[in-house]
Amino acid sequence: MVDDCEGTPDVILLASGSEVATLVEGSVKLKADGVKVRIVSVPSDGLFTSQPKEYRQSVLPAGVAKFGLTAGLPVTLEGLVGADGFVAGLDHFGYSAPYTVLDEKFGFTADAVYKNVKTLLG
Numbered sequence: 001m002v003d004d005c006e007g008t009p010d011v012i013l014l015a016s017g018s019e020v021a022t023l024v025e026g027s028v029k030l031k032a033d034g035v036k037v038r039i040v041s042v043p044s045d046g047l048f049t050s051q052p053k054e055y056r057q058s059v060l061p062a063g064v065a066k067f068g069l070t071a072g073l074p075v076t077l078e079g080l081v082g083a084d085g086f087v088a089g090l091d092h093f094g095y096s097a098p099y100t101v102l103d104e105k106f107g108f109t110a111d112a113v114y115k116n117v118k119t120l121l122g
Contacts, residue, residue: 026113
């Protein structure tokens with residue numbers, strides 16, 4: 001875990017690589033609204049799923065909202081997020097521009113994380 005809260009989180013944010021930093025930035029805005037946030041870095045879903053069931057359930061308990069962020073295909077995190085949330089990712093490739101322009105265009109910003117999670121939580 002990158003960051004955790006006291007007690008059961010309202011939402012668990014998952015990513016790997018550079019997207020983790022975006023989740024951290026977005027969590028600042030969520031916490032300011034009183035949302036209890038856990039951030040989990042998942043550099044290898046295969047390694048995570050090979051861990052004992054009790055450990056996996058302690059990190060990603062069922063019934064807690066989950067939001068995944070990936071600059072790749074959403075399927076890479078969908079198995080971990082499951083029915084408790086959704087994954088924002090890319091379903092297209094080939095765009096060329098400075099990364100800041102692409103991050104804004106495709107929702108890889110703290111504001112987008114905040115909006116997506118607020119929508120998820122209702």
